[in-house]
Amino acid sequence: MATIEVVLGDITRQDVDAIVTAANESLLGGGGVDGAIHRAAGPRLAQAGSAIAPCDPGDAKATQAFDLDPPVRHVIHTVGPVWEGGAYGEAEVLASCYRRSLQVADELRARTVAFPAIATGVYGFPPGEAARIAVSTVRRTPTAVTTIRLVAFDEATHELYTAALHDEIGGDGPC
Numbered sequence: 340m341a342t343i344e345v346v347l348g349d350i351t352r353q354d355v356d357a358i359v360t361a362a363n364e365s366l367l368g369g370g371g372v373d374g375a376i377h378r379a380a381g382p383r384l385a386q387a388g389s390a391i392a393p394c395d396p397g398d399a400k401a402t403q404a405f406d407l408d409p410p411v412r413h414v415i416h417t418v419g420p421v422w423e424g425g426a427y428g429e430a431e432v433l434a435s436c437y438r439r440s441l442q443v444a445d446e447l448r449a450r451t452v453a454f455p456a457i458a459t460g461v462y463g464f465p466p467g468e469a470a471r472i473a474v475s476t477v478r479r480t481p482t483a484v485t486t487i488r489l490v491a492f493d494e495a496t497h498e499l500y501t502a503a504l505h506d507e508i509g510g511d512g513p514c
Contacts, residue, residue, distance in 0.1 A: 343477060344487070351454040357449040359415045383406075396432050397435035398454075412447075427470075437454065469499075
């Protein structure tokens with residue numbers, strides 16, 4: 340089973356084989372974490388994304404990492420659900436983002452992967468529920484990845500991830 344770490348920081352600065360970006364279907368870059376990753380990786384990331392686009396919600400596709408600092412070799416693009424109140428399968432689509440990203444990481448033979456909080460920005464997914472889905476899904480998805488890092492951009496998200504991980508492992512020991 341993979342080790343799950345919760346960290347506060349910049350996903351573009353993580354010491355991992357692959358980073359996941361919360362992309363839009365065009366894979367051309369956007370705002371939030373996707374924009375930050377595209378800026379750090381350089382313009383070739385958008386060119387590579389357009390060559391494999393579109394990417395459906397819940398799916399994941401990979402490109403090279405281009406100008407991101409080693410050891411990051413790959414960017415895994417996944418498209419989260421737009422929150423419409425929760426009655427339209429949003430939770431399952433979000434869980435699929437994490438599962439498919441880990442499957443793609445396995446195909447790439449990545450052993451360490453960093454995830455952002457997918458769909459909680461402009462897509463409007465409730466952050467607490469998203470954190471619970473993220474932790475539960477990565478914990479239950481079979482993978483050869485040895486370290487899964489959940490990267491929070493802000494303290495509030497870090498607290499939600501930490502609480503979700505604590506609840507998931509039973510809450511009896513340190514997280």
